[in-house]
Amino acid sequence: MKRITTYTLLLMLALALMAWTFNSPASAQSSQQPAPRPTPTPVDDDGNVIEVTTREVRLPVTVLDKKEQPVSGLNIGDFQVFEDKQPQRIEGFIDEREALPIYIGVLMDTSSSTAGKLQFEKQAAKDFIYTVMRRRKDKVAFVTFDNEVRLHQDFTDKQDLLDKAIDNIKKPGAQTSLYDAVWEFCDQKLRGVVGRRVIVVITDGDDTYSRARLSDAIDIAQQTETIIYGISTKGGFAGSAVPGVLAGTVKDSEDRELARLCEQTGGRAFFTGDVLALERSFTKVARELRSQYILTYKPTNEIYDGRERKIEVRLANKQDGAKILTRRSYKPRKEGQ
Structure with a gap:
């Protein structure tokens, strides 16, 4: 009995020693892969984090x-x-030669100051779309702006849908939120599209209601690589047949701001109330876009x-x-x- 007890004690001691050896820190380290170390965050000499950005x-x-x-x-x-x-x-x-699709936003001023020119604006919008858009290739959206910015037709290559959206504009609103319209359209509609991006603005150029400034509109157009063309309904010639277009008012302060909006983004502004001259300008724009x-x-x-x-x-x-x-x-x- 005494001999069995001694043997049992010796066996228990041996098992305990083996268990201690297996669970020791040195054994655990040798049986496990070391945890991967994270890539160190780049810092400057003062310990400040350096933010790395690649931009084209x-x-x-x-x-x-x-x-x-x-x-x-x-x-x-x-x-x-x-x-x-x-x-x-x-x-x-x-x-x-790489004929990328063109996404075009037609932004039409429907404020009270354009009341006498609404038909001219609607015809100008249609003419621009007819001249520039290639069916089954390019897409056009139609927006109006006064004291609100409204999307009447999202991007489509269906001419009949665009005509219907334009024809449905009947009454002008109150104020003019030109820069808000440019900012919202660039931000909400042009950021994600793959292709060339163009806005044509049809307006008398007098912004009276926007929260955004001219510099904000230029900035977001440049961010989104959007070219802006402007059609001023204020810039007629003497004897113009377009109602509401005054002679001798080309290049006032509002027209200069419209010209700056276009030129800073790679486009141009047209100041004419002559429908035939406007159609020739649209043809010129179409050729320019195809040769870009x-x-x-x-x-x-x-x-x-x-x-x-x-x-x-x-x-x-x-x-x-x-x-x-x-x-x-x-x-x-x-x-x-």
């Missing part, structure tokens, strides 16, 4: 000769890009501080009288801002 700038570019005809057949080596006067390397190039190049570059200045940067596009071999249409500036921001 895309520039829709139209080149016109001295007769204001689009110049086609250019390649990447024919262009030079400068940001704040510093040369940039062009890393992406799309020429006019897209240049892409990564800025050498990688500080995304939201400050405005000036952009200049030049031809490597200068052509007499050549004119380049593109956006003139942008404000770099970190992703998510």
Whole structure:
């Protein structure tokens, strides 16, 4: 009995020793893979976190000769890009032969100041769509703005739906929220589309109600790579047949703001009450859009501080009288801002 008890005690001690050895920290470390270490967050010499952002700038570019005809057949080596006067390397190039779809927003002023010109505006909207949109390729949306911004027809390539939406506009509203209309359409409708982005604004140019400012409208159009064309219903000539269009009022302060909105985004404004001249302008716009190049570059200045940067596009071999249409500036921001 005494011998069995001693043997039992010795066996229990041996088992306890084995269990202690198996569960010891050294054994546990050797039997498990080490936990992966996270990639360290980059910091500067003062311990501040460095935010890393990769950003490309895309520039829709139209080149016109001295007769204001689009110049086609250019390649990447024919262009030079400068940001704040510093040369940039062009890393992406799309020429006019790559027929990307165009998403067009037609934004029509229906404020009280346009009451006598409503029929002219509606016809101008239809004419622009007829001239520029390619069926089964491009898409158009129709919006009106007065004291409210209203989407009457979302993006479609159906001409009959667009005509119906335009014809249904009967009465003007009160105020003019031009800059709000541009801001909302760019933000809500153009951010996610794949293709070229264009807005045509039909207005007398006098914003009276927007929360957004002219600079806000330009900024978001540049962010979304949207080209804006303006049709001023205030800029007629003497003897104009368009009711409500006054002679001799071209290029007042409101017209200058409309011109700036267009030019800063790579477009242009048209000041005429002559319907035939307007149709010729639409044909010119259509040709320009079909002859457009897209240049892409990564800025050498990688500080995304939201400050405005000036952009200049030049031809490597200068052509007499050549004119380049593109956006003139942008404000770099970190992703998510």
